[in-house]
Structures are given as C-alpha cells and as structure tokens.
Amino acid sequence: MTAFRFAVVAALAVTALAAAPATAQPLAEFYSTPVIDAGAHAGGDIVRRSHVGPPLGEGLGVDIERILYTSTDTHGDPMVVSGYTMTPQAPWPGPGPRPVIAYAPGTSGMADRCAGSAVLGTIGSSPAVLPLLLAGYAVAATDYRGLGTPGGHTYLNRLDAGHALLDVARAGVGNTGAPVVLFGYSEGGHAAGSAAELESSYAPELDIRGSYVGAPPADPSLNVDNLDNSSLAPALLYAVDGLVNAYPESADAILRQFNPAGRELLDASQNWCSTDPAANRAFRSADITSDGRSLGENLKDEPAASLIALNAVGYGRPSAPVLLSQSMSDDTVPVQQSRTLRDRWTAAGFTDLTYIEYPIPSVPVPGANHAPGGLIAYADVMPFIARVLAS
Known part of the structure; x- marks a missing residue:
C-alpha cells in the first residue's frame, strides 16, 4: 500500500x-x-x-x-x-x-x-x-x-x-x-x-x-535549542516537568533554576494537552530562568545533566x-x-x-x-x- x-x-x-x-x-x-x-x-x-x-x-x-x-x-x-x-x-x-x-x-x-x-x-x-x-x-x-x-x-x-x-x-x-x-x-x-x-x-x-x-x-539533551523561542517551546516545559515528576528528590534543585514566571509556566504546563492554545505559544527560555541563561545552558548543570543522561536511548x-x-x-x-x-x-x-x-x-x-x-x-x-x- x-x-x-x-x-x-x-x-x-x-x-x-x-x-x-x-x-x-x-x-x-x-x-x-x-x-x-x-x-x-x-x-x-x-x-x-x-x-x-x-x-x-x-x-x-x-x-x-x-x-x-x-x-x-x-x-x-x-x-x-x-x-x-x-x-x-x-x-x-x-x-x-x-x-x-x-x-x-x-x-x-x-x-x-x-x-x-x-x-x-x-x-x-x-x-x-x-x-x-x-x-x-x-x-x-x-x-x-x-x-x-x-x-x-x-x-x-x-x-x-x-x-x-x-x-x-x-x-x-x-x-x-x-x-x-x-x-x-x-x-x-x-x-x-x-x-x-x-x-x-x-x-x-x-x-x-x-x-x-x-x-x-x-x-533529550539534543532536542532543546531547536525548540527554544518557537511555538514548539512548550515541549521544553514538558521535559523539565518530566524530570521533576520522575525524580522528586531533585525537584527543588531543578526548580531553583527558574524564576517565578518560569515556575508558574511549569506548573501550568502540567495541565496542558498538546492541542491547547497555551501549549502552542512561543517563548524564549532565557526569560524564565533565574540566571537569564537559556534552558539549554541550564540543563547542562547538575542535577539535570546527569538525569537527562540517564534517560538517553542508545547505550543498550x-x-x-x-x-x-x-x-x-x-x-x-x-x-x-x-x-x-x-x-x-x-x-x-x-x-x-x-x-x-x-x-x-x-x-x-x-x-x-x-x-x-x-x-x-x-x-x-x-x-x-x-x-x-x-x-
């Protein structure tokens, strides 16, 4: 066919x-x-x-x-x-x-x-x-x-x-x-x-x-910069939410990398479906981090970097x-x-x-x-x- x-x-x-x-x-x-x-x-x-x-x-x-x-x-x-x-x-x-x-x-x-x-x-x-x-x-x-x-x-x-x-x-x-x-x-x-x-x-x-x-x-570490500052950027929030949900022992350290607006977005995105208007709005990740660096840069820091590495496929x-x-x-x-x-x-x-x-x-x-x-x-x-x- x-x-x-x-x-x-x-x-x-x-x-x-x-x-x-x-x-x-x-x-x-x-x-x-x-x-x-x-x-x-x-x-x-x-x-x-x-x-x-x-x-x-x-x-x-x-x-x-x-x-x-x-x-x-x-x-x-x-x-x-x-x-x-x-x-x-x-x-x-x-x-x-x-x-x-x-x-x-x-x-x-x-x-x-x-x-x-x-x-x-x-x-x-x-x-x-x-x-x-x-x-x-x-x-x-x-x-x-x-x-x-x-x-x-x-x-x-x-x-x-x-x-x-x-x-x-x-x-x-x-x-x-x-x-x-x-x-x-x-x-x-x-x-x-x-x-x-x-x-x-x-x-x-x-x-x-x-x-x-x-x-x-x-x-996941290879799928960040291409989404940033685009209507696909909410998927970055899903990725961070996924880490927070899977590793509650590391949640506080990860969330400290976000400013209040960023934490508010992360909380909101836990209730989004991909067809929702909010899940298709562009944003610049540097605007929601606590230090003004991009999310791609922040995710290179611990504990996120090690947790992301644990979830990469291809090493089996x-x-x-x-x-x-x-x-x-x-x-x-x-x-x-x-x-x-x-x-x-x-x-x-x-x-x-x-x-x-x-x-x-x-x-x-x-x-x-x-x-x-x-x-x-x-x-x-x-x-x-x-x-x-x-x-």
Whole structure:
C-alpha cells in the first residue's frame, strides 16, 4: 500500500475515533480509584478493565477495552499505568495467535485528560492505529506513567516508558504466547527504542520479533535549542516537568533554576494537552530562568545533566530487528537524533538495523514538518512488521 493511501487511512482513523467521551464522571473514576494491591501483581497484569461499546468498539469492527495494568517505575517500585487494547473482531487469517502491536503514542501533553485511552488515540496517537487493525493485528497501547492515572507524567523517562510499553505488551499477549512488535513515533519512538533495549532483561518471556522506532528524541539533551523561542517551546516545559515528576528528590534543585514566571509556566504546563492554545505559544527560555541563561545552558548543570543522561536511548543493545526512520526536514525532533541513535547502536555491535531518512520538503510552519515523517514511513513499516512476524 502506498504512503498516500496510508495517510488517507490515518485521516479516517482520526475522524472515526474522535467521538470518544473523555470527561464523563464514571470514566474519571476508572482512572482515579486507587488500586490497593498493585505491588502484589506481576508486570503486565490487568487490574481494571472497561469495555468500550458503540459508536466505537463494535461500531468499528473491533473490541476495545480501557485497561489499568501494573508495571515498574524508574526507581524499581510498582506502578499502575493506563492504556487500551483494540482487537479486530474478524478472525486472524495467519498461522498461530494474532500478533500484538505494543503501541507507544506520540506526545499528547501532560494532563490526565490527554491520555490516549481517555480519548482513544485522537491526540498524538491516531495515525498508526487503524492501519495496524486493518492488517489484522491486535493493538495494546500504553498511556505512560502519570497520564490518566494519578501522579505527574514522567515525560521522556527511559525506564518508565520502556517498562510501560513492555508491560502493556504483556497485557495484550496474556496467555496466548502471541508474537509482539514494538511500535512508536516521536515520544513513542523514545519509548520503543528504550523497550527494544530493555526487553531481553525486563521481559525475556515475550516473543518480540522487532521494533519500529520513528523520529525518536532519543537523547533529550539534543532536542532543546531547536525548540527554544518557537511555538514548539512548550515541549521544553514538558521535559523539565518530566524530570521533576520522575525524580522528586531533585525537584527543588531543578526548580531553583527558574524564576517565578518560569515556575508558574511549569506548573501550568502540567495541565496542558498538546492541542491547547497555551501549549502552542512561543517563548524564549532565557526569560524564565533565574540566571537569564537559556534552558539549554541550564540543563547542562547538575542535577539535570546527569538525569537527562540517564534517560538517553542508545547505550543498550536491541535483541530483535529494528526499523529506525525519520524525515530529514523534521523541525520538532531533528534528524540528528536518529543519526545519533543509529551510530550508538552500531557502535554497540547491533547489526539488524534498517535505517531510513525521508527527503520530505520542508514547509515554513513550525511543527508542521514532524508528522509527515510518520505518515510516509507506513510504506516501509507495514512490510517490515509483516517480515519480522513471518521470521
């Protein structure tokens, strides 16, 4: 199928999934009611589930469930993560159990109302879901730590995201022994790359056949200056919020680098979705730091520098084939991110890597050059998935 046809299918996915209710009180209670015995469960155990009926679900020919499942956070402690599963109602035509695509969504924001399972993929997620379902695969998607469930979202935290993706794969597979492909673009690319490195030690029982890693902000330290003083700058706030939420012991030291206006923005951004007007307003980071230096310069100081380094992907080694791709004109996640990840994996001795750069023409609209790299990649991603599942 051509990249254009996949783009059309993706647009239909956005329209079809847009009707998902996200504000009803029972749905809020689904996420907020405490899971008392989370620590007694193994990673990937589903501890709460809610069937999604028409107009979604059966109306689209798929069975959909919102789920809460158990995982392990960056400190090794148990955590509860939300997500969803989608399974086509048509019988799987291939041999063996229906494959599971463990799906890591792109950036949707920091607020619980942005969670992919709450809006069923309409923010940052939709383009991949319907093509995968049309191919007959089941989808198990994570919301990441703190999106949906109580607590702050730990944006671009390597272990939180990688564990959450592997555990939603466990939730999707259940006791079927189904093969798994990891799939992520943008923030999801960071998660998929992390999970690809972690799976042999964290989830060795999973039959992971490969990973698609698209436009990953694999090293957060390389994704600062290009966003500053642009309408994409709020993503810098998400990155700082992610550090504060994941490492509360370092929060005071990090927040001291911001002036009162900066701290106010950081607090506000914890409640933004990427579609909110406030999340698309330009600002100059030097105007919100306590010393007048740019955020890029401040993040080179401790403790932020060491924490960011802990969350860079590329210092491990995947144990299954990887397709890594990116648009050369991406202005949100520079192509140097993928080139750096490619080089780090290659230096680590990983050879089963397919690397593609797409020469997509740039348009003079900030942020508009990011999504096309994911859309055009479908023409390569879908055959890649079919190939690794057939191996």
